[in-house]
Amino acid sequence: MQLKVQPLDIKVGKFKVVLNTIDAKELGVNEGDRVYVKDHESLTAIVDTTEDMIAPGMIGVYHEVAERLQRAWTEPVEVMPATRPKSTEVIKKMMDQEKLTEDEIYLVVKDIVDESLSDIELSSFITSSYINDLSDDETEWLTKAMIDTGDRIEFETHPIMDKHSIGGVPGNKISLLVVPIVAANGLLIPKTSSRAITGAGGTADLMEILAPVEFNAAQIKEMTEKVGGVIVWGGATNIAPADDKLIRIEYPLSVDPHCQLLASIMAKKGAVGADNVVIDIPTGAGTKIPNVQAGRKLARDLINLGERLGMNVDCALTYGSSPIGRTVGPALEVIEALKVLETGEGPNSLIEKSAVLAGMLLEMGGVAAKGQGHNLAIETIKNGKALAKLKQIIEIQGGDPNVTHKDIVVGEHTAELRAQTNGYIIEFDNKRLVEIARLAGAPNDKGAGVLIHKKRGESVEKDQPVLTIYAEKEWKLSNALVNAQRDMPLIVEGMLLERVMDVREIQS
């Protein structure tokens, strides 16, 4: 069918066209079907239908299609019904809990990366993954497909080290310490990090205060080879690009399917050629992993998947019910991390957690003897080598290597939240803490966040400050404060009946 083109100057993230229902019927296609649009260029697009927006005889083409066709709009294009991509059949098989082949999984991932699937199809893929999960084989193939559909880094020198944190614990700025500690000991660690989606600051948000974080795979390789490590934003690379496209669907559904979680982590590690990976699994109330059993299960699955992909994976179940250190929000967290590197002093939870994870990497990389990694990590902080290495990393990424914690600017508007009674802090709600930091402007306003004066188990006197909220804008401070006061993120109780310390608890 010949149709005249009506460009719709809107980006929809995929090839999509709009047909009048009369033409759609004539073509025998329904909403959600595909048509083949043929011109000098040709492409397959997903069909939307309308009764009045596009006149009969016309085809509305969204930005992506218009851009691909690249033409004058005077001549009609040829439009024909097209079959659905084979990947939609694979999604149907997933819904039916049928086993998939390696090729089938690749088809789906390829079409995800190519934006060939509609939101309806992608959501069904995620929902099916969530409900039915995938087998070990299928998860391995999913991971490989995610690696193969993006850029890869191949280092000549080995071993390559990497680290990942499952997330869910506020103030987890440890990568700013772990990466330089590991690199300072001669190992290569090309760390790609994420920005916060629902959190108050991802490692990429933090590092961006010190240096640019947007680089491609070739640049990451080059910088890592020069100074031993980088801390960059994974979203700016084309490494495992399927991941971000899936997160777009997972986010509104509030799910992170088990097989996708595994594949997403390990694909990013596999694509940078990691040999040894340490994965931090924050566990406990308020985190993504409710208890030690679930944490162990996840650890086993990660180790197993690593083995299948030729990576050594070690996992650390860490205490996740309390923030790491005493700051939440990009600038505050950077200050805290820099201070530790500059002075060798700081919150125990931050130093210990960083040293434990860095120590594991140092041992895996063969630069510390078994059981000596932790000590070497602490030493690398104390002797200033970690700071020196971070400065090199900052410099190679284009930041100012002379930066100190005093140069980091926090929000000028502050308010304190004070204890209403004498007693101990017996509850501290991670999610509320992040909510308050976000209301104050984090992670977008880098200076916004929360400084924690008193943590769980610590005693406080009436009217003593327990939290200071920082904001760059007064109205955001006010929003955050009102919210915090209405429903305090912590509970102070006059008498602590019993204190049950988790054995893995590392707290200042």
Add this chain to the structure above:
Amino acid sequence: MQLKVQPLDIKVGKFKVVLNTIDAKELGVNEGDRVYVKDHESLTAIVDTTEDMIAPGMIGVYHEVAERLQRAWTEPVEVMPATRPKSTEVIKKMMDQEKLTEDEIYLVVKDIVDESLSDIELSSFITSSYINDLSDDETEWLTKAMIDTGDRIEFETHPIMDKHSIGGVPGNKISLLVVPIVAANGLLIPKTSSRAITGAGGTADLMEILAPVEFNAAQIKEMTEKVGGVIVWGGATNIAPADDKLIRIEYPLSVDPHCQLLASIMAKKGAVGADNVVIDIPTGAGTKIPNVQAGRKLARDLINLGERLGMNVDCALTYGSSPIGRTVGPALEVIEALKVLETGEGPNSLIEKSAVLAGMLLEMGGVAAKGQGHNLAIETIKNGKALAKLKQIIEIQGGDPNVTHKDIVVGEHTAELRAQTNGYIIEFDNKRLVEIARLAGAPNDKGAGVLIHKKRGESVEKDQPVLTIYAEKEWKLSNALVNAQRDMPLIVEGMLLERVMDVREIQS
């Protein structure tokens, strides 16, 4: 946040806005989140983000939002983050296979009807329904919610009769016979029908050749009270409107979740106040119901759901592996149906199936003694009362009551498919038959379709025609013919070793 409005003149079927990522970050919202847009009018809209399509400081509003705001675009609007609708939490519970309450299910259905859910959320709802299904209680509540969120018809006279066919068998034009037979015997039957989505012609597509089919609930009631029955398009009414919105999602996923299938059928029956319902369940290879066991299960579920909703439901498992009658496609089917009513003669499969289903309704409605419904139905055809009633129905819907089968125009372009050998027709592929009819132009080109000369089990001689393809347009005929010749929809075998008749088989 104050943003200037940039109208995007595109309908997207829901309240949707586009923010620059800078403003989205400042607001703390991600793609898929909601914002509250406040003006004289206020509304909640789903957020899309862009890096360049909409400038910072602007909010792109799609047609539906622009229409609601109804204003000059010079003044900015206030935009605030909004929480997700509670129904999204219910969908999450469905994914987790948690039991839902009646109120929760109502929330979801209400938001589906109000277009408050994104495609991602709707697809997750359908996929979860498909994989996890719903309990009997939940299915009942789903059905009630689908009834309550649309128009209802309340008749003063009872009983109200209704009929539904599960579909999946080509040429199933029986409603054109069943409705007038039932109405001719003094019962009320306000039949809403669908158009074909993947088929070659729904009852609404067929009836439209004889009379208009688009009416609202009040008109359906009035017409039914006057002449005893109607045959209208359900999609034009606001009866159980959730159904069409769900089909939009189910179609690209090629699924029809069991609970949705039940609810969709019974909601439409409940909304018109049906007391007695007969449901035709075509069973066998090529239909939606693969075997008798699955058919019985579906029948039990429908009967059970009817009981919960106060409706008497009888189900007929019918032979579905062969077309009903010898025509597929709107005009051809109407001709075949009219001929039966005009002459009392015609394909046994059509007359018998119509008489069986109409007979069940006549018995349920109390106008035929038990076991006498079938005879009364046949008599109503033979004595011309069914034809007279159909003419009344055609007239009240605005068609020409003097129409005869000779007035119906079929496509002028025809081609014959001939047997390549002597023998018996041993296989007849329903799906291929429909595909050929659709390629020829059905259901949109009313005159397009397929006439079947030889059905399964019948003998044929070499070069005898087995099918005639009709089309309104020559190029469509050619497409259909090429397709049919490449992969014949039937197999002729020289010798029939054994003929296994299904006991429920009704074939001419």
